[in-house]
Amino acid sequence: MSYTPRRGNLPDIAFDFLGFTFRPRQAKSKHGMFHSFLPAVSNKAKKEMKQTVREWRLHMQTRASLKELAAKYNAVIRSKNLQRRQRCAAQWLRRIAQREPKLFAHWSM
Numbered sequence: 001m002s003y004t005p006r007r008g009n010l011p012d013i014a015f016d017f018l019g020f021t022f023r024p025r026q027a028k029s030k031h032g033m034f035h036s037f038l039p040a041v042s043n044k045a046k047k048e049m050k051q052t053v054r055e056w057r058l059h060m061q062t063r064a065s066l067k068e069l070a071a072k073y074n075a076v077i078r079s080k081n082l083q084r085r086q087r088c089a090a091q092w093l094r095r096i097a098q099r100e101p102k103l104f105a106h107w108s109m
Contacts, residue, residue, distance in 0.1 A: 019045035
């Protein structure tokens with residue numbers, strides 16, 4: 001979904017999905033600036049990410065090299081992000097299925 005360029009206020013529409021907040025934002029193209037419905041990490045997701053990193057207490061791991069820290073935490077970063085996205089997507093689909101149980105053919109079976 002995108003918005004055509006126009007003057008004035010844009011509608012105040014925003015929603016969170018899979019850790020992203022979608023809302024009208026300014027974007028730049030080779031033809032200039034325009035408004036589009038673009039994602040950015042949600043405030044709730046940012047808060048969770050910050051808390052997770054704080055719990056690692058990286059400032060206390062002064063003897064570890066960057067390679068060691070990367071090896072230790074890359075798997076956690078990848079799996080948490082994937083698990084969270086899958087959980088959010090499943091919850092979102094459940095809410096839609098409850099609201100509109102006949103939206104997809106296999107939901108009404």
